[in-house]
Amino acid sequence: MKVRVYYNLTKHIWSVQKHVPGKGWRVAGHLQRLALNNVTTVVNDYGQQQTRAEGKKYVHAFLEGEICTSAFSVTPSHRRITYNPKRDDAFVWKHSGDLFTSSRQVVLTDNAYAL
Secondary structure, eight states, rough: OEEOOOOOOOTEEEEEEEETTTTTTEEEEEESEEEEEEEEEOOHHHHHHHHHOOOOOOOEEEEEEEEESSSOOOTTTTTEOOOOOTTTTOETTTTTTTTTOOEEEEEEEEEEEEE
């Protein structure tokens, strides 16, 4: 099932959204840890601009992919990804600052790690 995931800054947990026909994306649940396959990034420009202008934290950046039920471990091959709306226009690799747009797998624990 294809989902969108974002880190919930209030609950300190990952919020998972699924698409509901005719209603758009709706929160389906919250998880401490999960893995996604075939991941792409989504950053809503308007939400990003609002966050920067008002200094408030609007939900506008997501990882989109298919929930994976078999792999939850971060391996040495995984590298950390991050997104900071004040500094970054998109998701970036933490170690290099290079643009991150997609991955075959992302493991979400206390942070986000991609292959």
